[in-house]
Amino acid sequence: MGILSPFIYFSSQLIESGIVNIGKCGCNQLVINKNNKLTDLQTLLERLKSNSSNNRFDAVIQLGKSSFQETNDILKQLIISDPETIIRELALITLTEKIKPEVLDIAKKIFYNPSEQPIMRARATWVFSQIQSKQAFDLAKEALNDRNEEVVYWALIGIMTFENASDAIPEIRKLAVKSRHSIIRQTAVWTIGMLGDIESRELLEDRMLIDTVPIVRLLSTWALRKIDCLESIPNLSNALSKDTNKLTRREIASTIGKILDFEKQYESSQEQQSLFREMQDIAARVLIRALLGDTSYVVRRTCAESLGKIRYKGILEKLIEALTTETNLFVRKEIVNTLGTISDPKALDILKKAIRSHYKTIVEAAKEAIKKIKKSNE
Numbered sequence: 001m002g003i004l005s006p007f008i009y010f011s012s013q014l015i016e017s018g019i020v021n022i023g024k025c026g027c028n029q030l031v032i033n034k035n036n037k038l039t040d041l042q043t044l045l046e047r048l049k050s051n052s053s054n055n056r057f058d059a060v061i062q063l064g065k066s067s068f069q070e071t072n073d074i075l076k077q078l079i080i081s082d083p084e085t086i087i088r089e090l091a092l093i094t095l096t097e098k099i100k101p102e103v104l105d106i107a108k109k110i111f112y113n114p115s116e117q118p119i120m121r122a123r124a125t126w127v128f129s130q131i132q133s134k135q136a137f138d139l140a141k142e143a144l145n146d147r148n149e150e151v152v153y154w155a156l157i158g159i160m161t162f163e164n165a166s167d168a169i170p171e172i173r174k175l176a177v178k179s180r181h182s183i184i185r186q187t188a189v190w191t192i193g194m195l196g197d198i199e200s201r202e203l204l205e206d207r208m209l210i211d212t213v214p215i216v217r218l219l220s221t222w223a224l225r226k227i228d229c230l231e232s233i234p235n236l237s238n239a240l241s242k243d244t245n246k247l248t249r250r251e252i253a254s255t256i257g258k259i260l261d262f263e264k265q266y267e268s269s270q271e272q273q274s275l276f277r278e279m280q281d282i283a284a285r286v287l288i289r290a291l292l293g294d295t296s297y298v299v300r301r302t303c304a305e306s307l308g309k310i311r312y313k314g315i316l317e318k319l320i321e322a323l324t325t326e327t328n329l330f331v332r333k334e335i336v337n338t339l340g341t342i343s344d345p346k347a348l349d350i351l352k353k354a355i356r357s358h359y360k361t362i363v364e365a366a367k368e369a370i371k372k373i374k375k376s377n378e
Contacts, residue, residue, distance in 0.1 A: 041066075041068050041070065044059045044063060044066075045074075047059035048060075048074070048078070053084050053086070053087060056082065056084075056087050057086065057087060057090060060075070060078065060087060060090050060091050060094055061090070061094075063075060063094065064094040064097065064098070071098070072095060072098055072099055075091045075092075075094055075095040075098070076091075076095065076106065078091035079091045079092050079095065079106065079110075085117050085119050085120060088120060089119060089120060089123045092106070092107070092110070092120070092123055092124070092127065093123070093127075096130050100130055100131055101131040101132075101133055101136070103127060103131075104127070104128070104131050104133070104135065104136060104139075107124040107125075107127035107128060107139075108124070108139065110123075110124040111124040111125060111128075111139065111143070111151075118148045118150045118151065119150065121146075121148060121150070121151050122148070122150040122151045122153070122154045123154070125139075125140065125143045125146075125151050125154040125155050125158060126154045126157075126158055128140040128143070128155075128158055129154075129157070129158025129159070129160075129161045129162070130161075132161065132162065136162075137162045137164060137167075140155050140158050140159050140162070140168075141155075141159065141167070141168045143155035143158075144159070144168060144171040144172065144175065145171065149179075149181045149184055152175065152179070152181075152184055153183060153184060153187060156175070156184070156187045156188060156191050157187065159172070159191065160191060160194055160195075165195055166195055166197065169195065169197055169199075169200070172188050172191050172192060172195075173188075173192070173200060173203055175188040176188035176189050176192065176200075176203060176204075176207060177203065177206075177207070182213040182215065182216055185207070185211065185213070185216045186213070186215050186216045186219045189204060189207055189216065189219050189220045189223050190219050190222070190223065192204065192223050193219070193223025193224075193225070193226040193227065194226065196226055196227060197227070198227050198229065200223075200227075201224070201227055201229050201231065201232060204220045204223050204224050204227070204232075205220075205224065205232060205235040205236075207220035208220040208221050208224065208235065208236075208239050208252075209235060209238065209239055209242075214244075214245035214247065214248050217239075217243065217245065217248045218245070218247060218248040218251045221236070221239070221248065221251045221255050222251060222255070224236065224255055224259075225251075225254070225255040225258050225259070228258070228259055229259070230259060230260075230272070230275050230279050232259065233256065233259060233260065233279040233282055233283050234279075234282060236252055236255060236256050236259075236283070237256065237282050237283055237285075237286040239252050240252045240253055240256070240286050240287070240290055241286055241290070246294075246295075246296035246298060246299055247298075249290070249294065249296070249299045250296070250298050250299050250302045253287060253290065253299060253302040253303045253306050254302050254305070254306060256283045256286075256287065256306050256310075257287075257302075257305060257306025257307075257308075257309040257310060258306075258309070259279075260276070260279060260280055260306075260309065260310045261309045262309060262310060262311040264276075280310055280312050281314070283306075283310065283312075284307065284310055284312040284314060284315050287303045287306055287307050287315075288303070288307065288315045288318045288319070288322070290303045291303040291304055291307065291318075291319075291322050291331075291335075292318065292321065292322055292325070297328040297330065297331050300326070300328065300331045301328070301330050301331045301334050304319075304331060304334035304335045304337075304338050305334050305337075305338070307319065307338050308334070308337055308338035308341040308342070311341060311342050312342075313342055313344055316342060316344050316346055319335060319338060319339055319342075319347070320339075320346075320347060322335055323335045323336065323339070323350055323354070324350070329359055329361065329362065332354075332362055333362055333365045336351065336354055336362060336365040336366050336369050337365055337368075337369065339369050340365075340368060340369025340370070340371075340372040340373060341369075341372065343373045343376040343377065344373070345373060347369070347373065348370060348373060351366045351369050351370050351373075352366075354366035355367060355370075
C-alpha cells in the first residue's frame with residue numbers, strides 16, 4: 001500500500017458501506033446511512049463475532065452511535081484483537097470521539113509498538129492531533145522523525161491543528177529538503193505555507209527550483225504565494241522560464257500576479273513601493289515572454305491574467321502583439337481583459353478590431369475593455 005493507504009483504504013470501506021465520512025483529516029465524524037438502525041447490545045456483539053468484515057465494520061459504526069455502558073470497553077478490545085486492520089482502525093477512531101482525551105494512552109501504546117501495523121501507527125498519530133494537549137503535541141512532533149512515511153505524513157497533517165504548530169518548523173523544514181519520499185516533501189512545503197513561515201522563503205524557492213518532482217515544485221510555489229514576499233519574484237521569474245511542467249508554470253505565473261497585485265502597492269511604505277516597481281519590471285518581462293512563447297495555453301492564459309493584476313504599462317505593445325498572434329480563444333479573452341485593466345488609450349484600435357470577432361465572448365470582453373479605457377481617461 002502507498003503512503004496514503006490509511007485514508008484511501010478506510011474511505012473505500014466507508015463508500016462501500018454507504019456511510020458518509022466527514023471531518024478534520026476526513027475522519028472526525030461518522031454518520032449512519034438511512035438504512036442502518038441502532039440495535040440492542042447482544043445483536044451487536046453477535047455481529048462483532050461474524051466472519052464477515054462488513055458485518056463487523058457496520059457493528060462498530062453502530063457502536064459509535066450507541067450509549068451502551070459497555071461500548072468503550074468493546075471498542076478497546078477490538079483495537080487490540082480484531083484480525084483486520086480496518087476494523088481496528090475504525091474502532092480507534094470511534095473511541096477517540098467518545099473518550100477524547102483519555103484515548104491518548106491507547107494511541108501511545110500503538111505508536112510505540114515497533115511490531116504494530118504501519119497503518120495503525122499512522123492512525124494513532126492522527127489521534128494525537130485530535131487531543132490538543134502538550135503531551136499530544138510532543139508526540140506528534142516526535143512522529144515527524146519516524147522511519148515510516150505513513151506515520152510522518154499523518155504527523156505533518158496533524159501538526160497543523162495545534163496552536164503552537166510553528167514550534168515544529170525545524171523538523172518540517174528538514175523533511176521538505178531531505179525526505180526521499182516526494183509525498184512527504186510536498187506535504188512539508190504545504191505545511192510551511194499553511195503556517196506562513198516567512199523564514200522558510202529561501203528553502204521554498206530552492207525546492208521550487210531544483211526538486212525533481214513537479215508536485216513538490218508546484219506546492220513550494222503555492223507556499224511562496226501564502227508567504228507573499230516581494231523578494232521571491234526573481235526566483236519565481238527564473239522558475240517560470242525554466243520549469244518543464246505546465247501546471248507548475250501556471251502556478252508560478254499565478255503566484256507572481258498575486259504577490260505583485262497592483263492594489264497592494266498603495267498599502268506599502270515608500271521603500272516597499274520602490275521595491276515593488278523593481279519587481280514589477282522583472283516579472284512583467286518574464287510573463288510577457290511566456291505569454292508570447294509558452295507551449296501551453298493554460299500557462300499563457302494565466303500569464304495574461306497576472307499581467308492584468310500587475311497593470312504594468314511598459315508591456316502594452318507586446319500585449320497587443322500577443323492579441324494579434326494568439327489563436328486560443330480563452331487566452332485571447334484574458335489578453336483583452338488585461339488591456340482593459342491597464343486602460344491605455346493606445347489599445348483602443350486593437351480592441352475595436354476585436355469587437356468584429358466571430359466569438360461572442362471576445363466581443364463582449366472587448367466592449368467592456370473599451371468602456372474601462374474611456375472611463376479611466378475621461
